[in-house]
Amino acid sequence: MNSFEFKNFYILTIQVILAFLLSSLIIILLGASPLDVFKNIFNGAFGRPEKIVKTLLIFLPISLASLALIITFSTGLWNIGIEGQIVLGAIGATVIAKSFLGENALSPLYQLIIGVSFGSLWGLFCGFLKVKFNVHEIFGGLGLYFVGSGAIIYLILGPWSKEGIASTSGTDIFNKASWFPTFSDLNIPALPILIVSVILILSIVFLGFTKTGLKLKATGTNPDSTEKFQFSSGIYIFIAFAIAGGIAGLAGVFQASVFHHKLVPSISGGYGFLSILIVLASGKRIIPTMLLALFFSAMIAGGSQLQLRLNLHSSLISIILSSVVFFWLIVNSEVLKTKLNKLFLKDT
Amino acid sequence: MELKISKISKQFGSVKANKNISLKIESKKIHALLGENGAGKSTLVKIISGHYKPDSGEIYVDKNKLELGSTLSSISNGIGILSQDPLDFQNLTIKESFLAGSKKFGKYFREKNIEKLLNESFKKYEIKLDIRSKIKSLSIGERQQIELIRLLFENSKIIILDEPTNGFSLKQRELVFSMLKKLSNEGYIIILVSHKLDEVFELCKEATILKNGSKIKTIPIPYERKKIVDLMFKGDKSVNKIKNPISKIKKDNMHIDLKYYKKGIAKIPEGKKIGVIGLQGSGNDQFIKKIFDKSISITRIVNKEREMLEKENIYYTPSDRLEKGLFSDLTLIEHMALSDNRNNFINWKKIKEYSSKKINEFNIKGNLNSQAKELSGGNQQKLQLSLIPDQKGLLAIEQPTRGLDLNSTQSVWNKINERINDDICLFFSTTDIDEVWDQSDWIISFSGEKITDISEKKNIKKSDIKYFISGVKNK
DSSP states (O other): OOHHHHHHHHHHHHHHHHHHHHHHHHHHHTTSOHHHHHHHHHHHHHSSHHHHHHHHHHHHHHHHHHHHHHHHHHTTOOOTTHHHHHHHHHHHHHHHHHSGGGGSTTHHHHHHHHHHHHHHHHHHHHHHHHHHHOOOHHHHHHHHHHHHHHHHHHHHHTTTOOSSSOOTTOSOOOOGGGSOOOBTTTTBOHHHHHHHHHHHHHHHHHHHHBHHHHHHHHHHHOGGGTTTTTOOHHHHHHHHHHHHHHHHHHHHHHIIIIIISSOOTTTTTTHHHHHHHHHHHTTTOHHHHHHHHHHHHHHHHHHHHHHHHHOOOTTHHHHHHHHHHHHHHHHHSHHHHHHHHHHHOTTO | OEEEEEEEEEEETTEEEEEEEEEEEETTSOEEEEOOTTSSHHHHHHHHTTSSOOSEEEEEETTEEOOTTOHHHHHHTTEEEEOSSOOOOTTSBHHHHHHHHOSTTOSSOOHHHHHHHHHHHHHHTTOOOOTTSBGGGSOHHHHHHHHHHHHHHTTOSEEEEESTTTTOOHHHHHHHHHHHHHHHHTTOEEEEEESOHHHHHHHOSEEEEEETTEEEEEEESSOOHHHHHHHHHTTOSSOOOOOOOOOOSOOOEEEEEOGGGTOOEEEEETTOEEEEEOSTTSSHHHHHHHHHTTSSOEEEEETTEEEEOOGGGEEEEOSSIIIIISOTTSBHHHHHHHHOOSOSBOOHHHHHHHHHHHHHHTTOSSOTTOBGGGSOHHHHHHHHHHTSOSSOOEEEESSTTTTOOHHHHHHHHHHHHHHHTTSSEEEEEESOHHHHHHHOSEEEEEETTEEEEEEEGGGSOHHHHHHHHHTOOOO
16 A cells, blocks of 8 residues: 555544544534444444335435536536436426326336436536526526426425325325336335446446546636637536436436335435535545445434434434534645644654 | 845755855846756745745845845845736726735825825836726736836835746836836846846846856856856757758648738748747737637648648647646646547556657656646646647647747757648747747738738848837838
């Protein structure tokens, strides 16, 4: 192991230890035992096979949203609108599930096509505003997210309201044919797992081994130089938004048809925003992002256990997670890294 | 007044940046520190300004000994540095930037007094600027003039200029130089750090030549140029006369459509080097860019038919290397991968072999994983050149050697000259009369965004060019 890798490794260790210390401190302040909390979270996430499946169901959309964000971040874009793209994907899935196709055995396939297209279009729209009208993607994305979440409330209370009474608890449960097929008694979502694995591999190949991926990165570092290399930064911004929006849309489809089996107002679960933190904290690299996404999913899945067992409100998890990320980013900063290096690696 | 530097040495790791340097600089004699990149000029300047602490040695201003390594001590002894890029606030007006930046006025001040002071010094040094104009509307030369005034307001008595004329037009240079001469006559000590002999001869009365961290000699100016070059490069093998190949084969004429400049069609044979000269901002760089984006169309004979030149055969490099020519955060090898047009999948192993070959061939000081922004200007330019495909094409190169030292300049030209015989032709822009004269077969002159002359070099004299570029018709 050369010294560079060693340095990264020990900084990671410090980060993990500090993150645990910090969350323990928060837990102690709230009057509980950190050991109990961590044990319960772990059991809640991985304790029994069906719990692992639940963790996985949370991991799928988070990992997709994170991959989508890695692509836009590579292109130098702050795709805050990812939440909106997830919402549109879920709306796309519901369009199919609520139509005559919803009883068709191929409904999941149609949902994938429409949901991905909806998300992709929403992303492209944001890119269009940026390239053609010079609207910063943060504002464009946020605006489009508000439009999307307004639309979802309207749809749930209006055209897609429950039989008899409209309620913000969501639409009726989808027809069984619109659920994604699962296997074994544990309801393992085999198809979504397969799809996410394929997208994961494709992302690694796309960003690491294709010229298109490299051009996205080039556009992100310096759009003014693209003219000399005879490609247009605008087109690559579109490409990034189209791909990221599509992947986010897929996350939305999974949220609607794999997790909830219906459309609910908070269909995105805040996973888009959470993924922004995950991607930033893991330095926009794919594998660390996936690991961190898994960790976060486990925390969220295990967190629901806390209320039951320890009488702690499950929002405690959000507090812990966000403090951990916050702290993580501080430790990750170059300034602190240099200082840590000085402190612990005096000879190098 | 005098500045006395005594036995200064400074070592960084294994590199001896300054070796036992002693010299004396007096007022009324503008002094040049001459030397190639890496000669130790910047280190010495940073020691004088207090940014570096030398390993040994002393510095005196008159009888006062400087506390070395303390910028505060240097400033309070009247040492002021004018850096290459003016450090100013783009969005403020000239007056506001003085209010914000100068300690002279204290916490409480009256705007009227400041206006009066500023206007007085502007008048004294013949700066024709309105103190209410925004800094960003000024040229880089004007901004350096303002920075000089600021140094005076900070009570600097010793002014060190670190390669201040990068990006200057001739006229801006004259303005700044005349101000410096005036200051020198008033008793200020002026030190010019440079590797450009022309400006040293124009401005200075004395020069100290540094090489590899040691002082070679202090000489009076004027001095025989050839001897100075010999002193600067003594022992360097790489400095050969630039090879300038002459093609003997008769080639077809290209037709260059200049209707944008209301000039009709220029006919120039293929395989030639066409220098486009003009002052900064005269439109000569834009000419090169227009060839690239085909606003100027060029036709040539291919298989006995006259054909328009395709964009993929035009190889262009802009003068803003890092801003428009390269991707600052991408590595060398990533740049090579981007320039490889074969297919969408990247075979990193192949690219790696290819890149290593190119890095060697172009003698780029950096490794495969160096980011473009980590390279020096010369190496960035070599990287740009190494990205040009090997296939025959038209080279359109903006300011090939801007800001480069002599060594890099020569290797850049050698690289271009190696291939130009097999290329369609070379268009390059420059602001340097020597360069255009040495390197071109044809010369296009620009003044005020207009073409003032197009001639084959053998039909004009070198001394004509300065008239062409200043827009004076009468030779």
